[in-house]
Amino acid sequence: MKPALVGDIGGTNARFALWTEGHISSVQTLATAQFETPEVAIRHYLSSLGRVPQQIADLCLACAGPVSGEHFRFTNSHWSLSRTGLSQALELDHLLLINDFTAMALGMTRLHEQQCRVIRSGQADPNSPILVIGPGTGLGVSTLVPEPNNGWRVLPGEGGHVDLPVGSLRELALWQQLFSEFGHVRAEDVLSGRGLVRLYRAICTLDQHQAHLDTPSEISKAALAGDPVAIEVLSLFCIWLGRVAGNAVLTTGARGGVYVVGGVIPRFSDFFLASGFADSFCAKGCMSHYLEQVPAWLVTAEYPGLEGAGVALEQLLNKSA
Template identity: 40%
Template sequence: MSSDTDSGLTFPILIGDIGGTNARFALLVDAYAEPKLFPIIPTTNYESIEEALQTSILDKTSVQPRSAIIAVAGPVKGDDIPLTNAGWVIKPKDMLTALSLEDVIIINDFEAQALAITAIGEDGREQIGPGSILPSASCAVLGPGTGLGVAGLVHAQHAWIPVPGEGGHVDVGPRTERDHEIWPFLEPIEGRISAEQLLCGRGIMNIYRAVCESSARDPHLADPAAVSSQALAGQDAEAVETISLFSTYLGRVAGDMAMIFMARGGVFLAGGISQKILPALKKPAFRAAFEDKAPHSLLLKSMPTFVVTHPTAALSGLAAYARTPSRFGVATEGRRWRS
């Protein structure tokens, strides 16, 4: 592995996972300590990451970090890093100065979710359907949340290498008769339906409105939480169909990613939505769609799928990397700033 994959950060290390809605932080005092978790921070409550960290975390702890590893929801390019689904622009040079840090590494949030697969263990995940993990085989991670994150995890040269990307923006098309009925009512983005237009919080509402409008019914439920809860309770027919279709579409995209990464090490569904609709994902729709990949259905059937249930999986992944960077191939070139 090249030298730019060795973090060599100085403890204490601040680790953070910044999504489109919330930011989660913890402090890693040394290589042996468990991360000290801080309260979740809504990103809309603060103008910048520096303000959020200073007022909500650093002012409330006597142990001040010397380094930071931050995972962000968006591609990391240049000195100004805008979040894809939130208002913050991460400026590592400003972080060094404002927070008196020596070193800052910024990676993609789903790199952190991929790193977490090596750290969470069986008690941090729940399997859906058949299949078994092939040790040291590639994995795929998908996370429906504010958006749809996708990453791979491959094993090479005795290290786990996370593979970030923007796989959540691949095209999705109709397959079944019901798909063709509702597709004209889906809201596109710049003329197309991407996976993220269906498989995230707003995607649930996109599907729900299309289901209702295709049947000339009033879409009276106001938000994804209402649709999900009504569906799981079986109290609203359109909500039930929405979450069933959501599970189907998630299964299709998960199966696509499983084939791209040859994920015999497992496909992992991260993020809050997957946990909240776990009972629906356990029904036949998700796994049937995942395996429906002729001529490779038998291959897909052998690949296990999991919902990540660990409450702070990304932070666990970052902590694992911070403790033993030599276990991982995380390239830091162009993504590391020093004071």
């Protein structure tokens, strides 16, 4: 039986794995900038395993951006594809394209207890939706809805593009600085890897500091080493993420809990767990009580997006069997 291929493609990296009998294997991470198209990257991945496309029957790609229609252009990447063109080029039986945070949400259904750290304890409502939110190249947001017979349905969206909510005079001053540079200020303009850099530069401009840090990694390391400006950057980042997550729970009724995922926070996970995320998450005035018992976890699983892509593909194949 031919294995399937699954991919989790973000703005910076594309992760690929084989999916066989409900499990991933042979995981590789490729930089999207090094390949002209997804097809070229897939052929490179298969070649590195000594395989050719004809040995793969089915493919699921979890793609950053809204997925619909024949043609897809990746958000935060130069890649694009045609469903028909890719299927024919790789001689596939089935091609499934899903939003990357649809895959991430489905990946939460395969988590083990040791793959999460508690951000805030509470009592999850088993009949309510679950929120999945994660800063990476952008800010992903998705909702996992329970269905009868222990099934799950995902409501994909573009929650990273909501307006950045302001909750203090300091935040207002920084929002004004960001607005003067970018116009409309979205949540992911701050809550992403590039957002850390934007926030750092906004603070430096506002407070007349000399900016000397240029990357998210440098900012994270400086904060953990005690740099006061970098500490404020991470602190505000965590507070803003809590506020955006709390807003999303109010909107979707996701009292089944919140999973925080993505590639940014693992750089400073201990700092994050001790941050103002939990307080800002609940600070909703007269509706604060609605969020008091909603638990939140930081996901430490290595490849939840690939796992979720495999789950999505398996569901498709089971339906068509």
